[in-house]
Amino acid sequence: MALIVQKYGGSSVADASSIKRVAKRVAEAKRAGHDVVVVVSAMGDTTDELIDLAKQVTPLPPQREMDILLTAGERISMSLLAMAIHNLGVDAKSFTGQQAGVITDETYGKARIIDVTPSRIRDTVARGSVAIVAGFQGVNPSTNDVTTLGRGGSDTTAVALAASLKADVCEIYTDVDGVFTADPRIVPTARKLDRVSYDEMLELAASGAKVLVLRCVEYARRYGVPIHVRSSFTTHTGTFVTDQPAEGEIVEQPIIAGVAHDRSEAKITVVGVPDVPGKAARIFEVVANAGVNIDMIVQNVSVAATGLTDISFTLPATDGAAATAALSEHQPDIGFASLQYDDTIGKLSLIGAGMRSHPGVSARLFAALSDAGVNIEMISTSEIRISVVTRSDSLDEAVRAVHTAFDLDSTEDEAVVYGGTGR
């Protein structure tokens, strides 16, 4: 018997029949003898519909009221799921984030969890009931007002509850079969990974893999919560995110976990920066003050004759306007010549904890890209990741070439299941 935290996203509870399907799955886990805590998102497009209603009422909704509004979504899905489970003869009770003891700071709209005190959840499970918890929400204890956790909030709720309850596993149900060596929509031969380490999953998430958000993986790593990413449409085993090797697993790690890609970034090049100390620092200070996080940075070698250099960096394309505006405003005191903005870039990242001890990974990567005729514009590396920036329109080809070069392609007889097709 285990304590299992299950998390179902909005597409898994989009309508009454989906909710009944999830209820059946929860009831089966309970009947198999496990203690079950379920974290649930709002139904389907509920959150978007509520945001749309708010926009109809005011262009600038106060964030406190926005959070109250949005948390209505999980209130609906959690109570309906509890009813549906109850209807299968299994007792179930639903709890808001506040009732479940999810304590956050007061940053409405993207609150951070600062404590989890799930005494009501523990009591409910101890009495043999299933506890359903609203994802994405918590309470700001200084005002007793509801807060929302922002993007990926329900996954984070699930991992935080699993950590606090010392659950055996946190199952994240999604519409794919697990974590793949690459996006199967781009690489049809991509393989599902049986296991991936926290560090690898962090790099995958940070590099564009969408299956789990970064903060959820960070939380899981900090508290050692094993995550099982799996499909809500099948009973197949998915991917375990954990540092513990599975039973029978060869302990030595493979070199490469997978290839991630990201088309959401843009590149800004600051042209003609005086090559004197402090100028680069000033540029990134201006960008940071505009609330923009930058990713990769490249500084060209200075041309001795002019004493000028170019500095390029990548950033989320959604922050492009804010960053260029801030830099233009400070052009006089920084003293650069001009700005170039390019949002037609793509980023490919090769990730694998095994590359730490395997020299030659970069060489093999660059050779694969060269053979495929893909030009590399920027390079950045960590201990377990190499990222390159290419033209956006050559990114797919680059991903396929690298996937093959590192022997990640599945063999003929492996079935790849992807997409919400109910299989």
Add this chain to the structure above:
Amino acid sequence: MALIVQKYGGSSVADASSIKRVAKRVAEAKRAGHDVVVVVSAMGDTTDELIDLAKQVTPLPPQREMDILLTAGERISMSLLAMAIHNLGVDAKSFTGQQAGVITDETYGKARIIDVTPSRIRDTVARGSVAIVAGFQGVNPSTNDVTTLGRGGSDTTAVALAASLKADVCEIYTDVDGVFTADPRIVPTARKLDRVSYDEMLELAASGAKVLVLRCVEYARRYGVPIHVRSSFTTHTGTFVTDQPAEGEIVEQPIIAGVAHDRSEAKITVVGVPDVPGKAARIFEVVANAGVNIDMIVQNVSVAATGLTDISFTLPATDGAAATAALSEHQPDIGFASLQYDDTIGKLSLIGAGMRSHPGVSARLFAALSDAGVNIEMISTSEIRISVVTRSDSLDEAVRAVHTAFDLDSTEDEAVVYGGTGR
């Protein structure tokens, strides 16, 4: 400067544009220098839609979960209204029933308010903000779970808050201009009342007038909360429900406040009851044990030769099946001959605090009905009310005849405004 509690029902906040209209009205009251607390129902058909979702998931939803589900509706309307008011430059904060201190018993689905501790509402108003409160909901303090108040719950929330805050007036906004001498759909010459006493309003509500529910009026009378029933579509003065005469009002009350009618009742006749002590008591005990409230009772004179009598009573038609089933089950021990069930009855009630000191009201009523050719089947009276049961299909004619007989018809030049037509 006054402290005003305003209550807006679901039809007043049915969509974004209605919410903006209500926001404007609230902001105007605030800008006129008043302190304003607003109680709001769920938007339009939200509650029915949520009930429908629950039915799709399970035929028998647990009531605790049902209450959690339904309270999502006010969460949406209250936050949207707060945003819309904020957008007009007036600070507004929304609060759930729990946050507003609406403490109830644990009868999920139809909880009774046992205390109101609105410290957050007081603080919000003291800081110059408008407080928006979710109607229809409270908290069960023994479990910290949300409860709903049942039918007319938002009106009751408003009156309870007004009592606790010692508000100067509780304004109930509706789609009619106030309380009328009769239903204008049946009596086109019905007049809006400027004032009606608590006792009269209680009798009107109990006799079929739908503008206010009984429990809300009971609460207002107990705590002396003046209610102002008015239209959310006009700025006309509506009807004050209070025992305080208005300034300049002739203190002596008119004899009659109005004529109410009710088609929701049915009549059961228990035929051939042995005319011995205890039989009537036994019949009503059986009906009460089935959870049925009865209204009027008539016992025929016993026929000496047989020693048998008939007992008739009225009850909500929705309880007809339960009552007849319970009586049939106890036919052997009660010893009656048969049951007759009739749901084609109508009830007319004449209400007026002035009738206490005016003899002859019943005579005038019976004469009016007789002149109109309406047969009376049952009669029941209180100090300020006379009710008669007629055939359902002669009820409208009866109401018009009585309305005219008691000089309630409006004169030509009085405008009667009725219905949600935005006038």
